[in-house]
Amino acid sequence: xxxxxxxxxxxxxxxxxxxxxxxxxxxxxxxxxxxxxxxxxxxxxxxxxxxxxxxxxxxxxxxxxxxxxxxxxxxxxxxxxxxxxxxxxxxxxxxxxxxxxxxxxxxxxxxxxxxxxxxxxxxxxxxxxxxxxxxxxxxxxxxxxxxxxxxxxxxxxxxxxxxxxxxxxxxxxxxxxxxxxxxxxxxxxxxxxxxxxxxxxxxxxxxxxxxxxxxxxxxxxxxxxxxxxxxxxxxx
Numbered sequence: 453x454x455x456x457x458x459x460x461x462x463x464x465x466x467x468x469x470x471x472x473x474x475x476x477x478x479x480x481x482x483x484x485x486x487x488x489x490x491x492x493x494x495x496x497x498x499x500x501x502x503x504x505x506x507x508x509x510x511x512x513x514x515x516x517x518x519x520x521x522x523x524x525x526x527x528x529x530x531x532x533x534x535x536x537x538x539x540x541x542x543x544x545x546x547x548x549x550x551x552x553x554x555x556x557x558x559x560x561x562x563x564x565x566x567x568x569x570x571x572x573x574x575x576x577x578x579x580x581x582x583x584x585x586x587x588x589x590x591x592x593x594x595x596x597x598x599x600x601x602x603x604x605x606x607x608x609x610x611x612x613x614x615x616x617x618x619x620x621x622x623x624x625x626x627x628x629x630x631x632x633x634x635x636x637x638x639x640x641x642x643x644x645x646x647x648x649x650x651x652x653x654x655x656x657x658x659x660x661x662x663x664x665x666x667x668x669x670x671x672x673x674x675x676x677x678x679x680x681x682x683x684x685x686x687x688x
Contacts, residue, residue: 458543462551463558466525470559475524480563483517491570502580503570507588507657511650514592514599515628517563519620522556522603523613530611545684549604549677556600557593564592583659591656594669595649599624601676608680624649627672 470476491506574580599620606620607613631648645651649672652665 458547459550459554462543462548463554466552466555467558470521470555473524476521476559479517479520483513483563484566486513487567488570491567503574503585503588506567506570507584507591508654510588510592511595511628511653514560514595515621515624518556518560518596518599519603519606519617519624521559521563522552522600523607523617523620525552525556525604526607527611527613527616531613545681548684549680553597553601553604553673553677556603557597560596560600561593564589564596581659584657587659587661588657590661591653591665594656594666595653598649598669598672598676601673601680602627605676605680605683608683 487506487510490509491503571580571585574585602623603616603620606623607616609619610616627647627649629648631645631651634645634648646668649669652668655662655665
C-alpha cells in the first residue's frame with residue numbers, strides 16, 4: 453500500500469508540473485486542432501455522423517503526441533540534477549517509473565477528453581452505434597498507456613528531451629507501421645503483424661473486445677516499464 457501511495461504522490465507531482473508548463477498546453481492545442489479537423493472534415497464534407505475515421509487516425513497522431521508528453525519525465529530531472537536527489541529518497545525505481553507512467557497516461561487521457569464533444573455532436577444529430585465509440589476510447593486508453601511506457605523508457609535513456617522525443621516517436625511509429633509493411637514481406641514473416649499497435653487498436657475500436665489485444669497492450673506497457681526500472685536500478 454505504501455508503494456502504491458508513493459507512486460500516486462509522484463504521479464500528482466508530475467501532473468502538476470505538466471499544467472504549469474506551456475508545452476503541455478501547446479501539445480493539447482495542436483492535438484485538438486488536428487483531431488478536430490479530421491473529425492469535422494468527415495462530419496461536414498462527407499455528411500458522416502460517425503467516428504470511424506477519427507479512430508483510424510488516432511494511433512498515428514498518438515505516435516507524435518505521446519512522446520512529446522513523456523519526453524521530459526526523466527530527461528528534465530537528469531538535466532537539472534534532481535534525479536540524483538530523487539533516487540536517494542526512500543523510493544524504489546518501480547515507484548518512480550509507475551508514478552511517471554501514470555502521469556503520462558493520465559495526461560494523455562485528459563488531452564483526449566475534449567473529443568467527447570464530438571460524441572455529443574453525433575448523438576444530437578444522429579444515432580451513432582455506441583459499440584465502436586466505447587471501443588475506440590477504451591482502445592485509446594490502452595494505446596496511451598503503451599506509448600507512454602515507451603516514452604518513459606526513451607526519456608530515461610538521455611538527458612536531452614529532444615533525443616527522448618525522437619527515439620520515443622521512432623519506437624511508437626515503428627510499432628504503428630510494422631503491420632502495414634508485412635504485406636511486402638515473405639509470408640513466413642506474417643507473424644510480425646501481431647506486433648503492430650494499429651492492428652490491435654483497430655480491433656478494439658470496432659467494439660470487439662478480444663483478450664489477445666488487451667494482453668498485447670498490457671505486455672508492451674509492462675515490458676517497457678520493467679526496462680525503465682532496470683535502467684534506473686543500474687544508475688543507483
